[in-house]
Amino acid sequence: MKVLFRQTQLYKFLNYCNKINLEKNVLDCGAGGNCPPLALFLEHGYKTYGIEISNSQIEKAELFSEKHNVQLNISKGDIRELPFEDESMSYIYSFNSIFHMKKRDISKAVEEIKRVLKPGGICFINFLSVNDCEYGQGEKVGEGEFLQCEGDQKVIHTYYDIEEAETHFKDMKILSKENRILERIYEGEIIKQGFIDYIVQK
Amino acid sequence: MKVLFRQTQLYKFLNYCNKINLEKNVLDCGAGGNCPPLALFLEHGYKTYGIEISNSQIEKAELFSEKHNVQLNISKGDIRELPFEDESMSYIYSFNSIFHMKKRDISKAVEEIKRVLKPGGICFINFLSVNDCEYGQGEKVGEGEFLQCEGDQKVIHTYYDIEEAETHFKDMKILSKENRILERIYEGEIIKQGFIDYIVQK
Numbered sequence: 001m002k003v004l005f006r007q008t009q010l011y012k013f014l015n016y017c018n019k020i021n022l023e024k025n026v027l028d029c030g031a032g033g034n035c036p037p038l039a040l041f042l043e044h045g046y047k048t049y050g051i052e053i054s055n056s057q058i059e060k061a062e063l064f065s066e067k068h069n070v071q072l073n074i075s076k077g078d079i080r081e082l083p084f085e086d087e088s089m090s091y092i093y094s095f096n097s098i099f100h101m102k103k104r105d106i107s108k109a110v111e112e113i114k115r116v117l118k119p120g121g122i123c124f125i126n127f128l129s130v131n132d133c134e135y136g137q138g139e140k141v142g143e144g145e146f147l148q149c150e151g152d153q154k155v156i157h158t159y160y161d162i163e164e165a166e167t168h169f170k171d172m173k174i175l176s177k178e179n180r181i182l183e184r185i186y187e188g189e190i191i192k193q194g195f196i197d198y199i200v201q202k
Numbered sequence: 203m204k205v206l207f208r209q210t211q212l213y214k215f216l217n218y219c220n221k222i223n224l225e226k227n228v229l230d231c232g233a234g235g236n237c238p239p240l241a242l243f244l245e246h247g248y249k250t251y252g253i254e255i256s257n258s259q260i261e262k263a264e265l266f267s268e269k270h271n272v273q274l275n276i277s278k279g280d281i282r283e284l285p286f287e288d289e290s291m292s293y294i295y296s297f298n299s300i301f302h303m304k305k306r307d308i309s310k311a312v313e314e315i316k317r318v319l320k321p322g323g324i325c326f327i328n329f330l331s332v333n334d335c336e337y338g339q340g341e342k343v344g345e346g347e348f349l350q351c352e353g354d355q356k357v358i359h360t361y362y363d364i365e366e367a368e369t370h371f372k373d374m375k376i377l378s379k380e381n382r383i384l385e386r387i388y389e390g391e392i393i394k395q396g397f398i399d400y401i402v403q404k
Binding site: 002004005006008009011012014015018043044173174175176177178179180181182183184185 | 204206207208210211213214216217220245246375376377378379380381382383384385386387
């Protein structure tokens with residue numbers, strides 16, 4: 001398998017995981033899609049588990065798994081209620097997922113991730129930032145929370161101030177925080193995206 | 203070869219290159235070190251060329267090449283005077299290199315990269331930004347230019363305002379610009395690094 005993943009933060013997180021000496025298991029929260037990140041972990045010797053709320057994303061991941069003959073253990077589930085034992089996972093990855101919820105639910109999800117993480121284990125989580133060009137667009141449904149059109153659906157996007165997510169990590173060690181403002185050409189137009197990526201240790 | 207590269211921007215750039223239909227050749231400017239980025243391009247079917255000014259970095263790359271039995275074509279050279287024909291390279295990569303020069307020399311280097319790049323070809327170049335915690339440290343030798351200690355040597359580091367590098371790319375198309383502020387633990391202390399990564403097309 002010589003797959004190149006679009007989420008380059010995945011490679012960074014794997015580099016961090018490889019330096020920690022815990023059982024090699026990893027959970028991806030928001031694990032579906034046509035190029036599931038868990039495949040890279042599997043290739044590097046990790047036992048993989050994934051949770052995904054969307055049936056269509058699960059189906060895409062299944063097609064990938066069939067094509068590449070891999071077993072990634074992705075099941076349907078909700079990140080706010082993880083079907084895993086306390087302190088059972090060494091590494092947890094969640095890329096571009098958690099901000100599709102309101103802040104109250106993000107708090108629940110982060111608490112679940114912390115519950116499932118082993119002591120000494122690390123997780124990657126990223127947030128949309130107020131630097132994003134979509135911040136403030138759509139119907140405001142809470143502080144930093146907006147209902148926005150995605151295709152023909154209305155979805156929640158939640159935006160954080162640059163320091164705000166740290167409230168979730170008061171009992172964690174922040175190993176890396178990357179505040180990224182990305183301008184790129186997308187479908188012929190320049191868009192500006194704002195993300196804050198954290199790697200934190202329990 | 204199952205090497206994991208620390209420079210995750212490399213994966214992003216390779217994703218961009220793979221979408222462009224030009225001859226698969228690539229030049230790395232600042233190509234040495236113990237995990238040379240060109241090895242990833244080679245693995246993905248590219249003909250590779252590298253320029254490196256430091257003998258010790260070339261030696262490290264040679265050890266890597268022997269160990270992994272690859273030929274990367276890295277030679278000693280100066281990015282301000284590239285030993286390649288006009289419009290001979292489809293892709294040029296230069297990561298964490300160009301800011302070790304004064305602005306006058308950075309201009310020369312960028313002009314050289316543009317000369318060597320094929321029309322339609324793309325390059326990755328990144329700059330240190332004024333958000334870096336080292337900005338303003340050491341002996342000021344020019345606007346944004348500082349002589350700073352690195353080990354027992356004094357080296358130039360040049361810092362750019364967030365829009366400043368665009369003056370180099372007026373005749374190029376900016377496909378991606380990422381302004382990154384990275385806080386991480388390095389040797390037990392939190393450091394703050396500021397980078398601006400560009401992918402531009404001729």
